[in-house]
Amino acid sequence: MNPFGTENLFIDGVALNxxxxxxxxxxxxxxxxxxxxxxxxxxxVNTCPICDSKFxxxxxxxxxxxxxxxxxxxxxxxxxxxxxxxxxxAEKVCNDCKNVVELLYKxxxxxxxxxxxxxxxxxxxxxxxSGLCQVIGSGGLHLMFSLALNGDLKIKKAVASVLNTITQxxxxxxxxxxxxxxxxIKNFLVSSYDSSEILSDSLSVLNLFCMDSNLRLEVLxxxxxxxxxxxxxxxxxxxxxxxxxxxxxxxxxxxxxxLLQNHxxxxxxxxxxxLIEDYxxxxxxxxxLLFLMKGTCxxxxxxxxxxxxxxxxxxxxxxxxxxVTAMCELLSLVNDYDAELLxxxxxxxxxxxxxxxxxxxxxxxxxxxxxxxxKSNFEIPKMHCCRLINYLLVSETAxxxxxLSQSGMEEFLEILFDLPDIKDILNNLxxxxxxxxxxxx
Numbered sequence: 280m281n282p283f284g285t286e287n288l289f290i291d292g293v294a295l296n297x298x299x300x301x302x303x304x305x306x307x308x309x310x311x312x313x314x315x316x317x318x319x320x321x322x323x324v325n326t327c328p329i330c331d332s333k334f335x336x337x338x339x340x341x342x343x344x345x346x347x348x349x350x351x352x353x354x355x356x357x358x359x360x361x362x363x364x365x366x367x368x369a370e371k372v373c374n375d376c377k378n379v380v381e382l383l384y385k386x387x388x389x390x391x392x393x394x395x396x397x398x399x400x401x402x403x404x405x406x407x408x409s410g411l412c413q414v415i416g417s418g419g420l421h422l423m424f425s426l427a428l429n430g431d432l433k434i435k436k437a438v439a440s441v442l443n444t445i446t447q448x449x450x451x452x453x454x455x456x457x458x459x460x461x462x463x464i465k466n467f468l469v470s471s472y473d474s475s476e477i478l479s480d481s482l483s484v485l486n487l488f489c490m491d492s493n494l495r496l497e498v499l500x501x502x503x504x505x506x507x508x509x510x511x512x513x514x515x516x517x518x519x520x521x522x523x524x525x526x527x528x529x530x531x532x533x534x535x536x537x538l539l540q541n542h543x544x545x546x547x548x549x550x551x552x553x554l555i556e557d558y559x560x561x562x563x564x565x566x567x568l569l570f571l572m573k574g575t576c577x578x579x580x581x582x583x584x585x586x587x588x589x590x591x592x593x594x595x596x597x598x599x600x601x602x603v604t605a606m607c608e609l610l611s612l613v614n615d616y617d618a619e620l621l622x623x624x625x626x627x628x629x630x631x632x633x634x635x636x637x638x639x640x641x642x643x644x645x646x647x648x649x650x651x652x653x654k655s656n657f658e659i660p661k662m663h664c665c666r667l668i669n670y671l672l673v674s675e676t677a678x679x680x681x682x683l684s685q686s687g688m689e690e691f692l693e694i695l696f697d698l699p700d701i702k703d704i705l706n707n708l709x710x711x712x713x714x715x716x717x718x719x720x
Contacts, residue, residue: 588627625663
């Protein structure tokens with residue numbers, strides 16, 4: 280009966296009785312109803328918990344229909360409908376519950392302003408632990424989520440803000456997931472492009488969820504990656520924040536294959552996002568890609584390295600070194616018989632080597648590059664490695680020759696002189712400097 284579990288929780292020492300859904304469909308349905316609380320036995324209470332008056336034959340005990348506790352008549356005399364319990368007629372409630380149930384009743388109104396008043400009022404009550412426990416226990420949070428799903432901008436803003444606050448209490452994470460929180464966040468990300476406040480609060484909630492490795496898969500299953508990618512491709516603070524969340528999602532290598540199967544354009548999206556001029560934004564957006572390049576799923580690695588190689592020439596040179604380093608770290612781990620991945624890495628490193636500002640970074644990794652590519656069993660990695668060496672020889676001749684003299688010179692010369700017509704080409708170049716004929720003085 281209870282989708283949230285039977286155990287009670289405590290928030291700042293205040294007991295929280297989780298609501299039990301009895302009807303209405305999905306967690307975000309506007310017609311949800313909840314199980315009425317059990318009544319506290321008369322024998323358990325001797326004084327009113329509000330005014331501390333002692334019960335007697337003349338001061339009788341009265342049960343609040345919202346919380347089930349016992350009060351005196353002065354403290355439990357108001358009557359308010361309880362539609363969240365499927366009770367449309369006015370029922371007796373205590374002074375402690377009166378404000379909450381009146382606001383809950385407004386959430387069911389056909390009048391937009393009354394619904395807004397209800398949401399705003401509940402948001403204020405939720406600010407403290409006791410109020411939060413009251414609202415959750417009465418099903419108020421579910422009703423707020425339901426209104427925000429299809430509500431106006433003011434309601435969305437209020438609910439996104441309070442959700443950001445509630446998520447700070449990690450003990451509620453599982454309850455929030457079961458309450459449809461992720462579905463609501465996805466709705467906010469898709470429908471609230473004009474509201475930076477809603478987007479900021481929503482991304483903050485996701486960031487907190489994704490910091491828990493046990494919840495990341497739930498975020499992935501909800502399909503939130505696509506709206507995140509759309510935000511990453513924008514600019515400004517929102518794009519950077521979305522990149523951070525995405526970075527947390529891709530940092531778990533076991534999920535890479537799932538990501539590629541369900542979001543085949545993820546790598547392309549991330550590279551499209553790099554086509555901006557803001558260096559700080561680009562630095563943040565590059566991190567999810569680097570995680571993808573360090574994963575263990577071969578299909579993800581090949582796709583990531585392939586696209587990195589394709590756009591390597593246009594990547595901001597301030598961050599190109601990170602990609603060169605990531606490729607070389609990956610290269611040192613690649614199986615010597617993985618021809619496709621070796622070829623893609625070789626192509627990428629050779630492309631990066633076309634830019635002189637990358638020379639020193641590439642040279643730093645040259646021994647590994649020679650060992651894995653130049654001495655490979657496959658032609659394509661060898662050829663790309665020779666391209667790379669050729670670029671480096673232009674301005675770093677002594678250093679490159681020194682590395683080759685220790686290992687790789689024989690392979691390099693063998694490949695070089697095995698190229699078609701290379702001898703004729705070299706002779707023609709030499710003859711540009713000297714002549715076959717001479718006239719003696």
